[in-house]
Amino acid sequence: MKKYPIGFLVRDGEKQTTKEVERSIKEVEEPRKSVVEIYFSTRNMTLSYYNDMFNLKVGDLVYVDGKLEGLGGRVVSVNYSFKIKLSEYKRVIAVIDTTLYGEFYLAGSHVVSFNEKIIPYEKVIRWFKAPNTDEEEFIEGNGENRFLLEDLGTMEISSQIADRGFNYYNENRVKYISIDKGKGKAIVEGSEIYELEFEYEYQNGEIINLNCSCFCSYPCKHQFAAMLQLRETLDMIENNYAHEYASYFAAISKNKYIEMALGKNDIGKIILEV
Ligand SMILES: [Zn+2]
Known part of the structure; x- marks a missing residue:
C-alpha cells in the first residue's frame, strides 16, 4: 500500500472564503511618499x-x-x-507582512494550513530574511536527482551529514515547509537562513531535484532535516487531516507561529478549539 496517498483528493467548489481569510490578504495600497x-x-x-x-x-x-x-x-x-x-x-x-489569520491545524512541532493564502512562502520568507538586493544571477542544473521519501537511504547522503541533519530536525530548525501541486519549498535555519526547493511525486513518493541555497555540491544537512520534517508533517496530515488536504499544505514551526500570531498584541483574546 502506498504511503501518503493524500494529494489525490479534489475539492472543487469548496473554497474557504471565511472573513478571516479575506482579512489575511493584505490590500494592495497605493504607495505614499x-x-x-x-x-x-x-x-x-x-x-x-x-x-x-x-x-x-x-x-x-x-x-x-x-x-x-x-x-x-x-x-x-x-x-x-x-x-x-x-x-x-x-x-x-x-x-x-505579519498578519496571520485563518484556520490552522496542529501537527506535532508545526502548525499546518491548507489554504494557500494564509502562509504563502513569499510572505513567510520575509519573517526570516531580507530580499536579495545584489544583482547576483542564480543558475540551477536539472540533474534529475531522485530518491524515495520513505527510504532516505536512497538519498546518497554521508552518515555524518545525515546525523547533523537529524539534529537540525530535532532542534526544530525546519521553520517552514510547503507543497503546492507537487512543488515543494522549505526554510531551514542554520548559521543563516537557507531556502530549499524540491518536487514531490505523490504517486510513487519520490522527491526530485532537491536543492538548497547553501550551494553544497552534495546532499546537505539542511536537505536531510527538511526531508525528515516533510515525512513527519505528511504523516500527521495523513493520519489526522487527510480530508482537508487537496493539493496544498504549508507548515510553520509552532514557535514562529506563536511569535507572529501574538507578537504585536499586548491585549486580546485567544480561543482554542478541538
Ligand atoms: Zn544546505
Whole structure:
C-alpha cells in the first residue's frame, strides 16, 4: 500500500472564503511618499529613510538598503511634509507582512494550513530574511536527482551529514515547509537562513531535484532535516487531516507561529478549539 496517498483528493467548489481569510490578504495600497524614522532594536538606533514604494504606517516592520541592509526595523514615525536631497537617503525596500489569520491545524512541532493564502512562502520568507538586493544571477542544473521519501537511504547522503541533519530536525530548525501541486519549498535555519526547493511525486513518493541555497555540491544537512520534517508533517496530515488536504499544505514551526500570531498584541483574546 502506498504511503501518503493524500494529494489525490479534489475539492472543487469548496473554497474557504471565511472573513478571516479575506482579512489575511493584505490590500494592495497605493504607495505614499514619506520620510520615516526606523528603529533597529538589534543596534538600538533610530535612522531616517526615504520611502516611495509603500504606504507605511507607524509599527510596520521593514527592511532597508544601505548599511543596515538585512536587519529588520520598526517604523516609529511617518512624515509626509518633507524636502530632502535624495542622494543623502537610503530607502525602505520591503515591508514584512505579519498578519496571520485563518484556520490552522496542529501537527506535532508545526502548525499546518491548507489554504494557500494564509502562509504563502513569499510572505513567510520575509519573517526570516531580507530580499536579495545584489544583482547576483542564480543558475540551477536539472540533474534529475531522485530518491524515495520513505527510504532516505536512497538519498546518497554521508552518515555524518545525515546525523547533523537529524539534529537540525530535532532542534526544530525546519521553520517552514510547503507543497503546492507537487512543488515543494522549505526554510531551514542554520548559521543563516537557507531556502530549499524540491518536487514531490505523490504517486510513487519520490522527491526530485532537491536543492538548497547553501550551494553544497552534495546532499546537505539542511536537505536531510527538511526531508525528515516533510515525512513527519505528511504523516500527521495523513493520519489526522487527510480530508482537508487537496493539493496544498504549508507548515510553520509552532514557535514562529506563536511569535507572529501574538507578537504585536499586548491585549486580546485567544480561543482554542478541538
Ligand atoms: Zn544546505
